[in-house]
Amino acid sequence: MLNLSRLKPRFWDYQDAAAGPGSAHFSFRRKWLMIVAFTTMVTLAPLLVMTLVDYRLTRQAFESEATMGISSMVSNTWRSTSFLLSQRRAALQFVARDNRLSDLLAPGRLAAVLENLQGGLGGFVDLDVMDAQCTLRAHAGPHALEKFPEKTAVCYDGAVANGFFISEVTLPRGQQHQLVVAIRHDQAPGSFFVLRATLDAGLLDEPIARLDLPPEIDAFIVNADGILQTSSRHYGNRFEKISLEVPEPLAGTRVLKTRDRDGRSVLLGVALIPDSPFSLMMVRPESGIMDLWFKPRLRLIGFLLFSIALILASILGVATYLVNRIHVADQRRVQALHQAAYANKLASIGRLASGVAHEVNNPLAIINQKTGLIKDLFTINRDYAGNEKLLGLVDDVLDSVRRCGTITRRLLDFSRHMESSIEAVDIEAIVRQVLAFMEKEAERRCIAVSVSVTDTIPGMKSDRGNLQQIFLNLVNNAFAFMGDGGRLDITIGRHGTAHVRVTVADTGRGIPEGDLKHIFEPFFSTRHDHGGAGLGLSVTYGMVSEMGGHITVISRVNQGTCFTVTLPLNPPRETPAAACAIHPAGHAGADGRSIQRETT
Secondary structure, three states: OOOHHHOOOOOOOOOOOOOHHHHHHHOHHHHHHHHHHHHHHHHHHHHHHHHHOHHHHHHHHHHHHHHHHHHHHHHHHHHHHHHHHHHHHHHHHHHHHHOOHHHHHOOOHHHHHHHHHHHHOOOEEEEEEEEOOOOEEEEEOOOOHHHOHHHHHHHHHHHHHHOEEEOOOEOOOOOOOEEEEEEEEEOOOOOEEEEEEEEEHHHHHHHHHOOOOOOOOEEEEEOOOOEEOOOOOOOOOOOOEOOOOOOOOOOOEEEEEEEOOOOOEEEEEEEEOOOOOOEEEEEEEHHHHHHHHHOOHHHHHHHHHHHHHHHHHHHHHHHHHHHHHHHOHHHHHHHHHHHHHHHHHHHHHHHHHHHHHHHHHHHHHHHHHHHHHHHHHHHHOHHHHOOHHHHHHHHHHHHHHHHHHHHHHHHHHHHOOOOOOOEEEOHHHHHHHHHHHOHHHHHHOOOEEEEEEOOOOOOEEEOHHHHHHHHHHHHHHHHHHOOOOOEEEEEEEEEOOOEEEEEEEEOOOOOOHHHHOOOOOOOOOOOHHHOOOOOHHHHHHHHHHHOOOEEEEEEEOOOEEEEEEEEEOOOOOOOOHHHHOOOOEEEEOOOOOEEEEEEO
């Protein structure tokens, strides 16, 4: 049986004890109902209105799509047709430039040229050469226009006046449909000849045939008088006049609405083919467009019902979420106040670190100068010049002063993100140097410390001071969580080819699950009896992230904790984003006591 109580939100039966007699005004259930009712009305009303006006908008969209389709097909087709004609015209111009008139008049030369044109481009039927007096000087091909002097004169006059001429489609007696292309070629000043070619009119059919149009769409080429130059599916054959009105020839492609001889509304696409007497026309009945529009009606209704159901589900979900957020507003307010206090602490510790660093640097500078002076005096004095132990102690003081200076600079780095100093380092030597500071405490508390190197570590470039601080913080934490007689194991090894891994494992009391997810947060500390400030692991995390590495921790309560630091052998070019943010994730072990937490 379905348990509906699990679907009931937490606020449904909630009553505000502070509301008093007017509790109905503070009822979260009432707020939820108001949000659902108002949002449903506001959301569904426009949807229903849009559904009512969808008829016109969808019709316009289909018509616009059909118009764009016709415009695109007409544009592509007239360009293809124009290219075919321009290609033949360019071929004639090449022949005229490549041959002098005397060459073309040589016996067999014009026939050879015609054969080459037929084999290379195709569509050529005859070639003629006429001189400046309109005299036919040479002919190649099965037919000649000299039997039709009026057509020859028109062709000659057009070529002489414009430099080229393209005729309309003709049907000479006993011949196939043809069209004539002629060009004028100038020789010496005042001298020229006309090269004329007769083309197969089937060239005009090729671009239209490649369209593969559906049966209801018709495409054809007409002249300025509306006479068909190609065959048509619905408007007649060649040399018949179409029943549609031919628009005024203008450059570019146009799509118009008009009516055919049967009174049907059609879309007419028309484009003038440049440098020719032809116009390309495409006709599509509007009834076919509306058939495409009527078919999706049932789908649209189904989609509308699905949309209403989806909107209602979304409204219920969002309203429940919003009222739940209102229900926990007090907790969020407390959390916001806590975050403000946390940011205040960060600002305060930054100012404090800067002030302490400046105050400590002054006496350190005096100690450094006086110790240096003592060393100089010992070096000059022959009684002490050979005392290596004494000079070594002075050097130890100077090293300690430099280390204190490094620490104060790190305090300044905490408040000012200064750039690190990168140098070649020996990570094993750094670990052993850190352990040297804890040697006395380890002896006093009988803590066994071991360092093992499992792989050969190649040259590493990093910030020596940061590495010292990282391992010092981890060792300090391990000593703090271990009792007398514990054990600390440090293992150094390779991780892949570009990283080194250092693990710091202790046998202390471990970290509880509730504390583990906060250990890298500033000011968090479980060592209240030892006065811990809660900055050690936070600073360690920031340093590791800034160096391009990551740190992980595995802790088992009452058995120990293991920190693993993975660092690159070469520092990153840019500071990782993780150096400025903490994104921890915790996982409880199978026994409830083993906790693993990783930060990257």
